[in-house]
Amino acid sequence: MSQWNIENINKWSWRKHPLAAIIPEAGNAANYRTGGWRTRRPIRDEDNCNQCLICFIFCPDTAVKVKEEKVVGFELKHCKGCGICAHECPKDAIEMVDEAEAESQEKEGGNARG
Ligand code: SF4
Ligand code: SF4
Numbered sequence: 001m002s003q004w005n006i007e008n009i010n011k012w013s014w015r016k017h018p019l020a021a022i023i024p025e026a027g028n029a030a031n032y033r034t035g036g037w038r039t040r041r042p043i044r045d046e047d048n049c050n051q052c053l054i055c056f057i058f059c060p061d062t063a064v065k066v067k068e069e070k071v072v073g074f075e076l077k078h079c080k081g082c083g084i085c086a087h088e089c090p091k092d093a094i095e096m097v098d099e100a101e102a103e104s105q106e107k108e109g110g111n112a113r114g
Contacts, residue, residue: 029078034061038081040096042074048093055085055094 004024044055051071056064063079065072074085086094 029061033077035063035075035077035079035081038076038079039099040081040083041076041079041099041102042081042083042085042094043097043102044071044073045093045095048091049089050091050093052090054088054090058084058088060084 006024042055049071051069053066053069053071056066056071059079060082061075061078061080063075064085065075081096081099083096086096
């Protein structure tokens with residue numbers, strides 16, 4: 001049971017919220033789709049990637065998806081588009097692209113999922 005009483009939090013007025021963000025329980029990051037903040041998204045060039053996993057280690061949001069010890073893409077529900085993965089990649093295999101452009105490419109049937 002949470003030590004915080006957040007019953008009916010959606011009905012609270014602004015006066016009831018303390019200053020700064022509220023994190024009522026630990027380990028709740030997976031429940032929040034912070035990818036909505038993103039203005040740029042990472043796209044990985046599979047040919048240049050040597051699977052060193054440095055992007056996975058550095059990503060602050062655990063948004064680099066790994067399967068059987070290989071990078072397979074990005075979890076766009078959580079990727080905030082910070083670009084740390086692209087900055088740290090030793091092979092320059094990650095490019096940060098404009099989110100709006102990537103979305104419109106997706107709608108046209110292109111592959112901009114990273
Ligand atoms: S850091 Fe770059 S080379 Fe290494 S796994 Fe990630 S994308 Fe591939
Ligand atoms: S852009 Fe930032 S949040 Fe997204 S995968 Fe790269 S390091 Fe993680």
